[in-house]
Amino acid sequence: MKSIEDIFQLDSPYLLTKDQKKKMLDPYLHDLDNLHYEKCISYRKIVDAIPGGRNKQSDLYLPVRLFKNFDLRSISSDQILKTLTSSGTTSQQVSKIYIDKITAINQTKALVKIMQHYIGKNRLPMLIIDHPNVIKDRTLFSARGAGIRGLWTFGRNHTYALDNEMNVDDDAIDAFIEKFKHQKSIIFGFTFMIWKYFIQELEKQGRTIDLCNSIVFHSGGWKKLQDDAVDNETFKSKVKQLTEVSHVHNFYGMVEQVGTIYVECEKGYLHAPIFSDVKILDPATMKERPHKQSGVIAVESILPVSYPGHRLLTEDLGTVMGEDDCECGKKGKYFLIHGRLKKAEIRGCSDTYAVE
Ligand SMILES: [Zn+2]
Numbered sequence: 001m002k003s004i005e006d007i008f009q010l011d012s013p014y015l016l017t018k019d020q021k022k023k024m025l026d027p028y029l030h031d032l033d034n035l036h037y038e039k040c041i042s043y044r045k046i047v048d049a050i051p052g053g054r055n056k057q058s059d060l061y062l063p064v065r066l067f068k069n070f071d072l073r074s075i076s077s078d079q080i081l082k083t084l085t086s087s088g089t090t091s092q093q094v095s096k097i098y099i100d101k102i103t104a105i106n107q108t109k110a111l112v113k114i115m116q117h118y119i120g121k122n123r124l125p126m127l128i129i130d131h132p133n134v135i136k137d138r139t140l141f142s143a144r145g146a147g148i149r150g151l152w153t154f155g156r157n158h159t160y161a162l163d164n165e166m167n168v169d170d171d172a173i174d175a176f177i178e179k180f181k182h183q184k185s186i187i188f189g190f191t192f193m194i195w196k197y198f199i200q201e202l203e204k205q206g207r208t209i210d211l212c213n214s215i216v217f218h219s220g221g222w223k224k225l226q227d228d229a230v231d232n233e234t235f236k237s238k239v240k241q242l243t244e245v246s247h248v249h250n251f252y253g254m255v256e257q258v259g260t261i262y263v264e265c266e267k268g269y270l271h272a273p274i275f276s277d278v279k280i281l282d283p284a285t286m287k288e289r290p291h292k293q294s295g296v297i298a299v300e301s302i303l304p305v306s307y308p309g310h311r312l313l314t315e316d317l318g319t320v321m322g323e324d325d326c327e328c329g330k331k332g333k334y335f336l337i338h339g340r341l342k343k344a345e346i347r348g349c350s351d352t353y354a355v356e
Contacts, residue, residue: 004106004275007302008110010113013110013113013117013274014117014271015331016332018324021274021332025300029310032302032305032308032310033057033311035074036307037054037057039075042070042072043072043308060311061281062312064095064314064315065315067095067097068086068094072308073307074307079101080099080100081101081104084255084258085255097255097309098307099306100305102306103306106275106303107259110273110303111258111261113275115151117263118249118263120184124155125159125180125183125186126156126157126185126187127187127188128158128161128189129189129190129194129197130144130161130189130193131162131165132164135149143190147219147220150258151186151217154186155186159172161173162197162198166197173209177210181211182213184213184215185213187211187214187215187217187245188217190219191235192225195225195230196224199238202242203238208241209242211245214245215245216245216247216248217251217263218249219253223339249265251263251264251270252316252337257276257299257303257304257312260273260299262278262335265328267326267328267334269334269336270336271330271334275301275302275303276303277299277332277333278298278318278320278335279297279298279300280294280297281296282295282296283295283341291319291320291323294319295319296315296316296317297314297316297335297337298311299311299314317337317338318335318337319336
Protein backbone atom coordinates (compact mmCIF):
# COMPACT_ATOMS: atom_id res chain seq x y z
CA MET A 1 0.00 0.00 0.00
CA LYS A 2 1.66 3.20 -1.08
CA SER A 3 1.38 6.35 0.97
CA ILE A 4 -1.32 8.86 0.13
CA GLU A 5 0.98 11.70 1.13
CA ASP A 6 0.99 13.18 -2.39
CA ILE A 7 -2.76 13.76 -2.12
CA PHE A 8 -2.32 15.68 1.12
CA GLN A 9 0.15 17.94 -0.69
CA LEU A 10 -2.55 19.26 -3.03
CA ASP A 11 -3.44 22.87 -2.27
CA SER A 12 -7.14 22.25 -2.02
CA PRO A 13 -9.29 19.11 -1.74
CA TYR A 14 -11.58 20.47 -4.48
CA LEU A 15 -9.18 21.02 -7.36
CA LEU A 16 -9.33 17.86 -9.42
CA THR A 17 -11.79 17.25 -12.23
CA LYS A 18 -13.60 13.97 -12.79
CA ASP A 19 -10.91 12.25 -14.87
CA GLN A 20 -8.02 13.56 -12.79
CA LYS A 21 -9.70 12.43 -9.60
CA LYS A 22 -10.49 8.97 -10.94
CA LYS A 23 -6.92 8.53 -12.11
CA MET A 24 -5.64 9.50 -8.69
CA LEU A 25 -8.09 7.55 -6.49
CA ASP A 26 -8.58 4.30 -8.39
CA PRO A 27 -5.10 2.86 -7.70
CA TYR A 28 -5.51 3.53 -3.97
CA LEU A 29 -8.97 2.02 -3.85
CA HIS A 30 -7.68 -1.00 -5.76
CA ASP A 31 -4.82 -1.35 -3.26
CA LEU A 32 -7.34 -1.19 -0.42
CA ASP A 33 -9.47 -3.88 -2.11
CA ASN A 34 -6.43 -6.16 -2.06
CA LEU A 35 -5.26 -5.18 1.40
CA HIS A 36 -8.61 -5.74 3.10
CA TYR A 37 -9.23 -8.97 1.17
CA GLU A 38 -5.94 -10.29 2.48
CA LYS A 39 -6.15 -9.00 6.03
CA CYS A 40 -9.82 -9.10 7.01
CA ILE A 41 -11.34 -12.56 7.09
CA SER A 42 -14.97 -11.45 7.40
CA TYR A 43 -14.57 -9.07 4.48
CA ARG A 44 -12.92 -11.78 2.39
CA LYS A 45 -15.84 -14.12 3.05
CA ILE A 46 -18.28 -11.45 1.88
CA VAL A 47 -16.27 -10.78 -1.29
CA ASP A 48 -16.05 -14.50 -2.07
CA ALA A 49 -19.80 -14.85 -1.56
CA ILE A 50 -20.91 -12.14 -4.01
CA PRO A 51 -21.65 -13.12 -7.63
CA GLY A 52 -18.42 -12.65 -9.55
CA GLY A 53 -16.33 -12.79 -6.37
CA ARG A 54 -13.08 -10.87 -6.53
CA ASN A 55 -13.74 -9.75 -10.11
CA LYS A 56 -16.66 -7.74 -8.81
CA GLN A 57 -14.98 -6.57 -5.64
CA SER A 58 -14.81 -2.96 -6.79
CA ASP A 59 -18.61 -2.96 -7.12
CA LEU A 60 -19.06 -4.12 -3.53
CA TYR A 61 -20.19 -1.46 -1.08
CA LEU A 62 -20.24 -2.85 2.43
CA PRO A 63 -23.47 -1.88 4.24
CA VAL A 64 -22.53 0.25 7.26
CA ARG A 65 -24.75 -1.86 9.52
CA LEU A 66 -22.32 -4.78 9.11
CA PHE A 67 -19.98 -2.91 11.44
CA LYS A 68 -22.58 -3.50 14.13
CA ASN A 69 -22.69 -7.23 13.57
CA PHE A 70 -19.08 -8.10 12.83
CA ASP A 71 -15.63 -7.16 14.02
CA LEU A 72 -14.41 -5.87 10.69
CA ARG A 73 -10.75 -5.06 10.96
CA SER A 74 -7.62 -5.57 8.90
CA ILE A 75 -5.12 -5.18 11.72
CA SER A 76 -4.08 -7.28 14.68
CA SER A 77 -5.40 -6.34 18.10
CA ASP A 78 -2.09 -4.86 19.19
CA GLN A 79 -2.24 -2.38 16.30
CA ILE A 80 -5.53 -0.88 17.46
CA LEU A 81 -4.95 2.72 18.46
CA LYS A 82 -8.59 3.51 19.24
CA THR A 83 -12.05 2.14 18.59
CA LEU A 84 -14.70 4.52 17.31
CA THR A 85 -18.29 3.68 18.12
CA SER A 86 -21.58 4.91 16.80
CA SER A 87 -24.10 5.93 19.38
CA GLY A 88 -26.63 3.24 20.07
CA THR A 89 -29.46 2.30 22.33
CA THR A 90 -29.51 -0.84 24.39
CA SER A 91 -31.76 -2.51 21.82
CA GLN A 92 -29.35 -1.84 19.00
CA GLN A 93 -25.82 -2.96 18.56
CA VAL A 94 -23.13 -0.37 18.32
CA SER A 95 -20.84 -0.05 15.31
CA LYS A 96 -17.19 -0.57 16.14
CA ILE A 97 -14.57 0.97 13.87
CA TYR A 98 -10.98 -0.01 14.59
CA ILE A 99 -8.40 2.66 13.92
CA ASP A 100 -4.64 2.18 13.69
CA LYS A 101 -1.97 4.84 13.64
CA ILE A 102 -1.85 5.28 9.85
CA THR A 103 -5.62 5.56 9.54
CA ALA A 104 -5.78 8.05 12.41
CA ILE A 105 -3.12 10.20 10.74
CA ASN A 106 -4.95 9.98 7.41
CA GLN A 107 -8.21 11.05 9.07
CA THR A 108 -6.66 14.02 10.80
CA LYS A 109 -4.81 15.22 7.71
CA ALA A 110 -7.90 14.94 5.51
CA LEU A 111 -10.08 16.83 7.99
CA VAL A 112 -7.46 19.56 8.30
CA LYS A 113 -7.30 19.96 4.51
CA ILE A 114 -11.07 20.19 4.23
CA MET A 115 -11.56 22.60 7.13
CA GLN A 116 -8.68 24.84 6.07
CA HIS A 117 -10.44 25.37 2.79
CA TYR A 118 -13.24 27.07 4.71
CA ILE A 119 -11.57 28.69 7.70
CA GLY A 120 -7.92 29.20 6.71
CA LYS A 121 -4.88 27.92 8.55
CA ASN A 122 -5.30 29.59 11.93
CA ARG A 123 -7.30 28.38 14.89
CA LEU A 124 -10.35 30.54 15.40
CA PRO A 125 -12.37 31.43 18.51
CA MET A 126 -15.01 28.72 18.80
CA LEU A 127 -18.53 28.93 20.16
CA ILE A 128 -19.95 25.47 20.73
CA ILE A 129 -23.72 25.20 20.73
CA ASP A 130 -23.92 22.55 23.41
CA HIS A 131 -23.28 22.21 27.11
CA PRO A 132 -19.93 21.59 28.82
CA ASN A 133 -20.78 18.07 29.99
CA VAL A 134 -21.32 16.82 26.47
CA ILE A 135 -17.72 15.79 26.00
CA LYS A 136 -17.30 14.49 29.53
CA ASP A 137 -19.84 11.72 29.39
CA ARG A 138 -18.56 9.52 26.62
CA THR A 139 -21.28 6.92 26.94
CA LEU A 140 -24.34 9.16 26.84
CA PHE A 141 -23.37 11.60 24.18
CA SER A 142 -20.97 9.72 22.00
CA ALA A 143 -22.04 11.11 18.64
CA ARG A 144 -22.17 14.73 19.74
CA GLY A 145 -19.13 14.48 21.94
CA ALA A 146 -17.11 12.86 19.16
CA GLY A 147 -18.19 15.55 16.72
CA ILE A 148 -17.10 18.30 19.09
CA ARG A 149 -13.80 16.58 19.83
CA GLY A 150 -13.25 16.23 16.08
CA LEU A 151 -13.55 19.95 15.38
CA TRP A 152 -12.03 21.10 18.69
CA THR A 153 -8.55 21.41 17.23
CA PHE A 154 -9.71 24.07 14.73
CA GLY A 155 -10.83 26.34 17.54
CA ARG A 156 -9.40 28.31 20.43
CA ASN A 157 -11.07 30.07 23.39
CA HIS A 158 -13.69 27.31 23.27
CA THR A 159 -16.93 28.62 24.74
CA TYR A 160 -20.12 26.65 25.39
CA ALA A 161 -23.30 28.51 24.49
CA LEU A 162 -25.53 26.38 26.73
CA ASP A 163 -25.37 25.57 30.41
CA ASN A 164 -25.75 22.07 31.78
CA GLU A 165 -29.52 22.53 32.02
CA MET A 166 -29.57 23.24 28.27
CA ASN A 167 -30.44 26.90 28.74
CA VAL A 168 -28.76 29.57 26.68
CA ASP A 169 -25.81 30.84 28.74
CA ASP A 170 -26.23 34.57 28.16
CA ASP A 171 -23.12 35.55 30.12
CA ALA A 172 -20.90 33.19 28.17
CA ILE A 173 -22.29 34.35 24.84
CA ASP A 174 -22.05 38.03 25.74
CA ALA A 175 -18.43 37.59 26.81
CA PHE A 176 -17.65 35.74 23.58
CA ILE A 177 -19.23 38.43 21.42
CA GLU A 178 -17.54 41.22 23.37
CA LYS A 179 -14.16 39.64 22.90
CA PHE A 180 -14.37 38.32 19.36
CA LYS A 181 -17.06 40.15 17.44
CA HIS A 182 -14.56 41.87 15.17
CA GLN A 183 -12.74 38.71 14.18
CA LYS A 184 -13.55 35.57 12.33
CA SER A 185 -14.84 32.81 14.60
CA ILE A 186 -16.43 29.37 14.34
CA ILE A 187 -19.83 28.43 15.66
CA PHE A 188 -20.22 24.68 15.81
CA GLY A 189 -23.02 22.42 16.89
CA PHE A 190 -25.40 19.71 15.84
CA THR A 191 -28.15 20.92 13.57
CA PHE A 192 -30.93 20.00 15.96
CA MET A 193 -29.17 21.48 18.98
CA ILE A 194 -28.54 24.80 17.20
CA TRP A 195 -32.14 24.97 16.08
CA LYS A 196 -33.92 23.89 19.22
CA TYR A 197 -31.73 25.16 22.05
CA PHE A 198 -30.17 28.23 20.47
CA ILE A 199 -32.11 29.73 17.55
CA GLN A 200 -35.59 28.95 18.89
CA GLU A 201 -34.58 30.17 22.35
CA LEU A 202 -33.23 33.45 21.00
CA GLU A 203 -36.44 33.87 19.09
CA LYS A 204 -38.56 33.14 22.17
CA GLN A 205 -36.61 35.74 24.12
CA GLY A 206 -37.00 38.22 21.26
CA ARG A 207 -33.25 38.57 21.30
CA THR A 208 -30.82 39.07 18.43
CA ILE A 209 -27.05 38.85 18.67
CA ASP A 210 -24.30 40.03 16.34
CA LEU A 211 -21.87 37.33 15.30
CA CYS A 212 -21.57 38.56 11.73
CA ASN A 213 -17.92 37.56 11.37
CA SER A 214 -18.62 33.95 12.33
CA ILE A 215 -18.93 30.82 10.23
CA VAL A 216 -21.44 28.19 11.33
CA PHE A 217 -20.65 24.50 10.83
CA HIS A 218 -23.39 22.08 11.72
CA SER A 219 -24.10 18.40 11.23
CA GLY A 220 -26.17 15.53 12.51
CA GLY A 221 -29.24 14.90 10.42
CA TRP A 222 -32.41 16.75 9.61
CA LYS A 223 -35.01 14.25 10.75
CA LYS A 224 -36.19 16.08 13.84
CA LEU A 225 -36.18 19.40 12.04
CA GLN A 226 -38.11 18.04 9.11
CA ASP A 227 -40.80 17.00 11.57
CA ASP A 228 -41.08 20.72 12.37
CA ALA A 229 -40.98 21.54 8.64
CA VAL A 230 -37.58 23.20 8.98
CA ASP A 231 -35.49 22.81 5.85
CA ASN A 232 -31.99 24.03 5.12
CA GLU A 233 -33.18 27.36 3.71
CA THR A 234 -35.36 28.10 6.74
CA PHE A 235 -32.52 27.14 9.02
CA LYS A 236 -30.10 29.48 7.29
CA SER A 237 -32.46 32.42 7.09
CA LYS A 238 -33.34 32.14 10.82
CA VAL A 239 -29.68 31.92 11.76
CA LYS A 240 -29.01 35.03 9.69
CA GLN A 241 -31.99 36.86 11.14
CA LEU A 242 -31.11 36.18 14.78
CA THR A 243 -27.29 36.09 14.77
CA GLU A 244 -26.23 38.00 11.63
CA VAL A 245 -24.26 34.97 10.44
CA SER A 246 -24.48 34.50 6.68
CA HIS A 247 -21.88 31.75 6.25
CA VAL A 248 -23.66 28.60 7.32
CA HIS A 249 -22.28 25.20 6.29
CA ASN A 250 -24.04 21.95 6.93
CA PHE A 251 -21.80 18.93 6.63
CA TYR A 252 -22.33 15.21 6.17
CA GLY A 253 -20.08 12.59 7.65
CA MET A 254 -20.16 9.27 9.43
CA VAL A 255 -18.22 7.41 12.08
CA GLU A 256 -17.40 4.71 9.50
CA GLN A 257 -15.45 7.26 7.45
CA VAL A 258 -14.10 9.83 9.88
CA GLY A 259 -12.00 12.53 8.21
CA THR A 260 -13.84 12.75 4.94
CA ILE A 261 -16.66 15.14 5.65
CA TYR A 262 -18.83 16.56 2.89
CA VAL A 263 -19.25 20.29 3.49
CA GLU A 264 -22.03 22.41 2.05
CA CYS A 265 -20.85 25.17 -0.28
CA GLU A 266 -22.26 28.67 -0.58
CA LYS A 267 -24.65 27.39 -3.24
CA GLY A 268 -26.17 24.90 -0.83
CA TYR A 269 -24.59 21.66 -2.11
CA LEU A 270 -22.47 19.11 -0.27
CA HIS A 271 -19.11 18.57 -1.94
CA ALA A 272 -17.00 15.43 -2.20
CA PRO A 273 -13.37 16.16 -1.30
CA ILE A 274 -10.43 14.56 -3.12
CA PHE A 275 -10.06 11.82 -0.47
CA SER A 276 -13.47 10.34 -1.12
CA ASP A 277 -16.33 10.16 -3.54
CA VAL A 278 -20.07 9.55 -3.56
CA LYS A 279 -22.20 7.41 -5.82
CA ILE A 280 -25.96 7.18 -5.91
CA LEU A 281 -27.22 3.61 -6.26
CA ASP A 282 -30.60 2.20 -7.12
CA PRO A 283 -31.54 0.42 -3.86
CA ALA A 284 -33.19 -2.44 -5.74
CA THR A 285 -30.43 -3.24 -8.23
CA MET A 286 -27.37 -1.58 -6.62
CA LYS A 287 -26.58 -0.09 -10.04
CA GLU A 288 -25.29 3.48 -10.13
CA ARG A 289 -27.91 6.06 -11.03
CA PRO A 290 -27.31 9.03 -13.31
CA HIS A 291 -26.91 12.50 -11.87
CA LYS A 292 -30.08 14.23 -10.69
CA GLN A 293 -31.76 10.90 -9.82
CA SER A 294 -32.14 10.04 -6.16
CA GLY A 295 -31.08 6.80 -4.55
CA VAL A 296 -29.05 5.36 -1.71
CA ILE A 297 -25.69 7.00 -1.07
CA ALA A 298 -22.53 4.91 -1.41
CA VAL A 299 -19.23 6.43 -0.33
CA GLU A 300 -15.64 5.61 -1.26
CA SER A 301 -12.64 6.74 0.76
CA ILE A 302 -8.91 6.17 0.50
CA LEU A 303 -8.32 6.77 4.22
CA PRO A 304 -9.31 3.49 5.93
CA VAL A 305 -6.31 1.18 6.12
CA SER A 306 -7.21 -0.57 9.38
CA TYR A 307 -10.76 -1.63 8.48
CA PRO A 308 -12.59 -2.37 5.20
CA GLY A 309 -14.38 0.98 5.08
CA HIS A 310 -13.12 2.15 1.70
CA ARG A 311 -16.38 1.35 -0.13
CA LEU A 312 -19.49 1.68 2.01
CA LEU A 313 -23.23 1.65 1.49
CA THR A 314 -24.90 4.19 3.77
CA GLU A 315 -28.52 4.20 4.91
CA ASP A 316 -29.08 7.70 3.53
CA LEU A 317 -30.88 8.86 0.43
CA GLY A 318 -29.42 11.52 -1.81
CA THR A 319 -28.98 12.92 -5.30
CA VAL A 320 -25.78 13.86 -7.08
CA MET A 321 -26.64 17.19 -8.73
CA GLY A 322 -23.56 17.44 -10.92
CA GLU A 323 -19.81 17.11 -11.17
CA ASP A 324 -17.07 19.73 -11.65
CA ASP A 325 -19.54 22.49 -12.54
CA CYS A 326 -20.97 23.80 -9.28
CA GLU A 327 -21.35 27.57 -9.40
CA CYS A 328 -19.19 27.84 -6.27
CA GLY A 329 -16.17 26.85 -8.37
CA LYS A 330 -15.22 23.65 -6.55
CA LYS A 331 -14.49 20.61 -8.70
CA GLY A 332 -15.81 17.14 -7.98
CA LYS A 333 -19.29 15.84 -7.31
CA TYR A 334 -21.86 17.91 -5.46
CA PHE A 335 -24.99 16.45 -3.97
CA LEU A 336 -27.99 16.75 -1.69
CA ILE A 337 -29.24 14.48 1.09
CA HIS A 338 -32.91 13.65 1.51
CA GLY A 339 -32.87 11.70 4.77
CA ARG A 340 -32.82 8.09 5.82
CA LEU A 341 -33.80 5.05 3.83
CA LYS A 342 -37.16 3.85 5.07
CA LYS A 343 -37.03 0.78 7.27
CA ALA A 344 -33.35 1.35 7.88
CA GLU A 345 -32.42 0.89 11.45
CA ILE A 346 -32.18 4.31 13.01
CA ARG A 347 -28.75 4.99 14.38
CA GLY A 348 -30.21 6.83 17.33
CA CYS A 349 -28.82 8.20 20.51
CA SER A 350 -29.81 6.91 23.88
CA ASP A 351 -29.89 10.35 25.39
CA THR A 352 -32.87 12.66 25.48
CA TYR A 353 -31.31 15.18 23.17
CA ALA A 354 -30.73 12.70 20.39
CA VAL A 355 -28.82 13.82 17.37
CA GLU A 356 -31.26 12.36 14.89
ZN1 LIG B 1 -20.68 24.18 -4.71
